[in-house]
Amino acid sequence: MITLLACGYRTIHHEGIIRNRPHGSGNYTFIFFNSRTELKLHEHIMVIEKNTFIFFRPDTPYFYRELESPFINDWFHCNGEELEGFLTGLQFPLDTPVEASDPMMISRCMMELQHIHRLDGPLRERIIDCDLRSFLMKLADLRQRTAPHQLHRYYAAFAELRNDLYRSPQQNISVTRLAENLNLSKSYFQHIYKQLFGCSVVTDMINGRMEHAKYLLDHSEMSVTQIADSCGYENDTHFMRQFKKFVGSSPRKYRFRSET
Structure with missing residues (x-):
């Protein structure tokens, strides 16, 4: 001890x-x-x-x-x-x-x-x-x-950016814009992000949305369309396809999984 x-x-x-x-x-x-x-x-x-x-x-x-x-x-x-x-x-x-x-x-x-x-x-x-x-x-x-x-000088800014992606999954912001906000090229920004966190920034964007979607499915009575909008998706079809790909079931089956 x-x-x-x-x-x-x-x-x-x-x-x-x-x-x-x-x-x-x-x-x-x-x-x-x-x-x-x-x-x-x-x-x-x-x-x-x-x-x-x-x-x-x-x-x-x-x-x-x-x-x-x-x-x-x-x-x-x-x-x-x-x-x-x-x-x-x-x-x-x-x-x-x-x-x-x-x-x-x-x-x-x-x-x-x-x-x-x-x-x-x-x-x-x-x-x-x-x-x-x-x-x-x-x-x-x-x-x-x-x-x-030699990426220590970037860590604080990138960690805050990553936290913001998970805090605000509804935001629609491009990788190019994220890179510009840190005065970096898109390719170098993506390289640093992967080196620091072991995954791409796009993967974290989707994971943040999926975590929020699962929370709303578990703890709210919002419709799938409303949840899709709350997670930053322009249409619920794209949301449902991405949810099934990353979670393994449709949003409806996920919500009522305890009843099956």
Whole structure:
């Protein structure tokens, strides 16, 4: 089990900060820098830009101080006999500054981690163990999907675009227009999207519509024609053909499947 020793979400150091640990901290230490920082690591001095994280081993010596005020960071200290093997299996980069491709995801996870850490209850430690493992897996997954292709600078914009496709399945917008909104050519836009998410943008458009259609079929009395319109289809014939292709049954059979 991974044990959380201490954590902080958007900790503000109005008077600056100096952390000098010549023999390491004695535990695994994760720091997400929300401010520019001077870091000394392995006898090398470097400037760390904001939205960069680093996960230190217990015995790694390091020193850092603020380069701007106020200094803001998210952080946690943890331990666990299984942790080294778990991180090795993820190919997680230890003692290495990593530019965060999704800073908001890190902040959300850290906020929730701090919230759970302050609570009490019989499942608290198990919840924290699961949350920490999930968080580290998300970071490892993002790095593997973005860093090798140098796509980290696109991730936040593309993730927001993808979320919008699922939030607003009724919108009719072309791939060309989506690419133009990000100042990219259509072919390069499609290439990046596939590299980041493992599917085409058109597939996500259809999946978003199908998820919304299934929800309306399950939880509303809207007609198939009304649902087709609500999902962005100009006619219900196209909707029904696409629904059967992607879901495996007609909308009517899907709605009344529990009665058969």
